[in-house]
Amino acid sequence: MSLFDAALSTHAKSLSARSQRVEVLAQNIANADTPNFKARDIEFKKVFKNTLEDTMKTTHGKHMELAVDDSTDGMMYRIPFNVAFDGNTVELNVEQAQYGKAAAEYQATVNFLQDNISGIRKALRGE
């Protein structure tokens, strides 16, 4: 089993973190016209660190901790360039760009997973 774990676990976990981010951005775009709505975003590093707790442990006193703070789930409020006068901080252009980027990153992770799986398949077939 360790072969599959080693090959797939990192990307599988990052896939779930990435889909979370896509969801938060979709939420921002859905609320682009809601008064007083504050746009949010997820810092990928924090979510990923939480999901990878066991693999990223420090095992020696001289090891450096990953410099992120655990107090939040990685969800943060976006700092807008301009605040709309109804108190909404969603900037549609920013959100669209981020959504496109997040979708591309998700697809990249899917590609990595696909490569890993086809690699394992080749090894199993003995080609």
Place this chain on the structure above:
Amino acid sequence: MALDNIFGIGGSALNAQTVRMNTVASNLANAGTVAKSDAEAFRGKRAVFKAILDEQQNSQDNNKGGVKVTEITDDPAPIKKMHEPSNPSADKDGYVYLSNVNEMTEMVEMMAANRSYQNNVEVINTARQLMMRTLDIIKS
């Protein structure tokens, strides 16, 4: 899984924008109406949006997050009255009360709702593509 929530979020936004577009259509249709008194005059309607936050979610709601229309409010702009004694709806002093709808504002509102609707359709489309790509992992 987080990706299928996007269909709920995007769907709620499409619904909210449709309500907004409907209020605009109703405002434009009633822009030319006149009434007998200030109280009866047509007032422009506005949909008020509110974000559905995770923490306020009740268990019956199957989609997580999104946006909803909480109420439809009247435009507070003052009602204009016009002296037109020949109009059948004129009051005893010969005045009719016009609606407070501003056509220009309504057109802008309609375009804004239209754009927001398109945005959310794009969001749903992208999410669908991502899901299909994910399902295709098995085929690799």
